[in-house]
Amino acid sequence: MRGVPTLVTRADVEAARADQHGVVRRTPVEPSRVLSVPAGGPVLLKCENLQRTGSFKLRGAYRRIQRLTDAERARGVVAASAGNHAQGVALAAGLLGAEATVFMPAGAPLPKLAATRGYGARVELVDTFDATLVEAQAFADRTGAVLIHPFDHPDVVAGQGTAGLEIAEQVPDARTVVVCTGGGGLVAGIAAALHGTGVRVVGAQAEGLAAWPASLAAGEPTTVTGATIADGIAVPRPGELTFAQVAAQVDEIVTVTEEALSRAVLQCLERSKLLVEPAGAAAVAAIAEYPGRWEPPVVALVSGGNVDPLMLAEIVRRGMVAAGRYAGLRVRIPDRAGYLADLLALVGRLGGNVVDVEHRRLGASAGLGPLDLGTVEVALTLEARGPEHQDTILTALRDAGYRVAEGAV
Numbered sequence: 001m002r003g004v005p006t007l008v009t010r011a012d013v014e015a016a017r018a019d020q021h022g023v024v025r026r027t028p029v030e031p032s033r034v035l036s037v038p039a040g041g042p043v044l045l046k047c048e049n050l051q052r053t054g055s056f057k058l059r060g061a062y063r064r065i066q067r068l069t070d071a072e073r074a075r076g077v078v079a080a081s082a083g084n085h086a087q088g089v090a091l092a093a094g095l096l097g098a099e100a101t102v103f104m105p106a107g108a109p110l111p112k113l114a115a116t117r118g119y120g121a122r123v124e125l126v127d128t129f130d131a132t133l134v135e136a137q138a139f140a141d142r143t144g145a146v147l148i149h150p151f152d153h154p155d156v157v158a159g160q161g162t163a164g165l166e167i168a169e170q171v172p173d174a175r176t177v178v179v180c181t182g183g184g185g186l187v188a189g190i191a192a193a194l195h196g197t198g199v200r201v202v203g204a205q206a207e208g209l210a211a212w213p214a215s216l217a218a219g220e221p222t223t224v225t226g227a228t229i230a231d232g233i234a235v236p237r238p239g240e241l242t243f244a245q246v247a248a249q250v251d252e253i254v255t256v257t258e259e260a261l262s263r264a265v266l267q268c269l270e271r272s273k274l275l276v277e278p279a280g281a282a283a284v285a286a287i288a289e290y291p292g293r294w295e296p297p298v299v300a301l302v303s304g305g306n307v308d309p310l311m312l313a314e315i316v317r318r319g320m321v322a323a324g325r326y327a328g329l330r331v332r333i334p335d336r337a338g339y340l341a342d343l344l345a346l347v348g349r350l351g352g353n354v355v356d357v358e359h360r361r362l363g364a365s366a367g368l369g370p371l372d373l374g375t376v377e378v379a380l381t382l383e384a385r386g387p388e389h390q391d392t393i394l395t396a397l398r399d400a401g402y403r404v405a406e407g408a409v
Helices: 010-020 033-039 057-066 070-074 084-095 110-118 129-143 154-170 185-194 211-218 240-249 258-271 279-289 309-322 339-349 387-399
Strands: 029-031 043-047 077-080 100-105 122-126 176-180 200-206 252-256 298-302 326-334 353-360 375-383 403-407
Touching: 010 057, 010 154, 010 185, 033 043, 033 258, 033 279, 033 298, 043 154, 057 084, 057 154, 077 084, 077 129, 084 100, 084 110, 100 110, 100 129, 110 122, 122 129, 154 185, 154 240, 154 298, 176 185, 176 279, 185 200, 185 240, 200 211, 200 279, 211 240, 211 252, 252 258, 252 279, 258 279, 258 309, 279 298, 309 326, 326 339, 326 387, 339 353, 339 375, 339 387, 387 403
Parallel strands: 043 298, 077 100, 100 122, 176 200, 176 298, 200 252
Antiparallel strands: 029 043, 326 375, 326 403, 353 375
């Protein structure tokens, strides 16, 4: 029968912090007015996206490598990662004099690849994320390098938990801490740091790949499948240690949709002036999706800000669509001079900002039927001020006699 892992304690987390001095930044805590209103009290953001390497991962990686013997460090370390853990291991290994090899999926964002190499690690690319851990383990077996697991090790959990000690000092009256959750190293460490203080710890996971609800329901780590834009928390199975720690000490796990993650990234960028990756915005998304659910003051841990610029553009677009600020319309008009100008003028008077126009003489959109002879369809992409403004534009166009259908952006 499998034994229950020994849980990480607050004393373990405090010991990790003592050894992080001068290496790990004490990241700031910033108030969020836009989240505080629906939450019914203060909401603050713990900005681990401003940590060295752009995420909290340095905390755990440094503690794990720092605790190796000189002989172990001399053999080097190896890791498997899509990006943030890779950078944390690369920097920590360099600071501690160990050679680092990191296996990353070929589809990893280019900025994360470049940063990992920039911190001094040797990067090996493999086809898929699932293959990275297999290759890393094989490399460890072949060379004697120490495998640095991204979450399922007590030193990693203790290192990540140091963010929780900072939260307790920076927001001493905090009642709830919401933490993005993938494999569970961060939420487990924060739970260990805050255990016994009366602070409620909540994990937030992407609905598209949510292993925690299934695992907690089954009473053991369970593997799930799925996909999410939040690659930093796209973990299909919790670890043995993190499962035990979360089951014992985390109060609740919630899930958030892809649309909520996109809105949260956009909100952080626009309202808090913070560049945050989708995984890092999971806690923000949860607070926005579940208004008033948790007792304030609430702290949302913003876990990372390493995002590919091309992906950021797509996420911002999705966030605007989800927030009702980007709309797609299909409008039928006579195929004669002046009618398109009249349509665009009306949209302008209604306050819509047209981003793109496509003129179609062939084909038909769902909901409008086939094109009549002498009629064209105009596909409009426009900016609006929100869902109510979109409805106002749609109603006004129909009242003016246009046949209109909503479409994809």
